[in-house]
Amino acid sequence: MKLSVVILNYNVRHFLELCLRSVKAATSDIPSEIIVVDNASEDDSCDMVKTFFPEVKLVENKQNLGFSKGNNIGVSKAQGEYLCILNPDTVVAEDTFSELLKLYNTKDDLGIIGCKLIDGSGTFLPESKRNIPVVKAAFKKMIGDSKYYYANHVSENGAGDVDVLVGAFMFVKKDVYDVVQGFDEDYFMYGEDIDLSYKVLKQGYKNYYFGGTSVIHFKGESTLKDKNYARRFYGAMQIFYRKHFKRNYLFDALVWLGIRMAYVFRKHAKLETAEVNVYRLVSKEINPKLQSVLGKEIVLDSDLETIQPNNEIIFDTNHISYKKMISLMQDLSVGKKLTFKILPKDSSFIIGSNDSKGRGQIITF
Secondary structure (H helix, E strand, O other), rough: EEEEEEEOOOHHHHHHHHHHHHHHHHHOOOOOOEEEEEEEOOOOOHHHHHHHOOOEEEEEEOOHHHHHHHHHHHHHHOOOOOEEEEEOEEOOOOOHHHHHHHHHHOOOEEEEEEEEEOOOOOOOHHHHHHHHHHHHHHHHHHHHOOOOOOOOOOOOOOOOOOOOOOOOOOEEEEEHHHHHOOOOOOOOOHHHHHHHHHHHHOOOOOOEEHHHHHHHHOOOOOOOOOOOOOHHHOOOOOOOOHHOOOOOHHHHHHHHHHEEEHHOOOOOOOOOOOOEEEEEEEOOOOOOEEEEEOOOOOOHHHHHHOOOOOEEEEOOOOOOOOOHHHHHHHHHHHHHOOOEEEEOOOEEEEOOOOOOOOOOOOEEO
């Protein structure tokens, strides 16, 4: 088997369904398997997987075991030569995995490959490529200067070696994952991807960012930024430093300060509350049930130039590919201040998020 896609889920049933539909489309021509590990969700995630995706390997944990352990359990079931560690609140293009498989065979000593991540508004997520968070970089990021934290030597649409890739999407050979013993289970949430990336580098492999394919990461869903976020994140950074560097009392003090100040500087995007027109792409065929729910105008793909700023687009993936949708999100997000939602193929809900820091919206019909 060529590829195992491992998805760790916790209480994001609708985002997981969208993710799985995109992954199925992206693996249709690849000998592959999909493994969903559920960390004791309280919604109907597991029932949904069993009903709509019976071919998926489902692991139902009896408690929330955290990100590292949950993913390691999934990988232990994997039969593929390659792994993709994937968040449930992501959407991949039809050629994402095939592009990365080709890339892996063209370069020597590859460790982890990451790709360009965008949020639900089509905006690039800079954590797609990062540097090792040495004390200087971590401190400057804490006060709002991310120049040293993110890997700015590679452009968002470019490609090149980077230190750290994000756990929402990691493409790696299973042999490499096994050599470094996977995610360190001392981390419950946050920091595991930094640790894994660093362990791969220490084994002599190169981590690589590839901006030639884009993946949507709604981000606010699988890692909701609640009041404990700062404590978990900076606590994970303490674990990382203690494992890989000499104890740094300055950084410990900065962590203490960061936990207390993080929410002073954290700003959430203000969502548009005014009435907007909604445009559904891209079919001539009108779904009366959908129209009755929204009661908005519907236009065709060919009429994109007529869409005015401050409106909303619904991508109907019954009639548009995921790759086309992701490309349009990035193109249309520039200048027009549009919002986006997705109607997954063969589904009865619309889903999207305008803010990478908060919850998205789900409309069922």
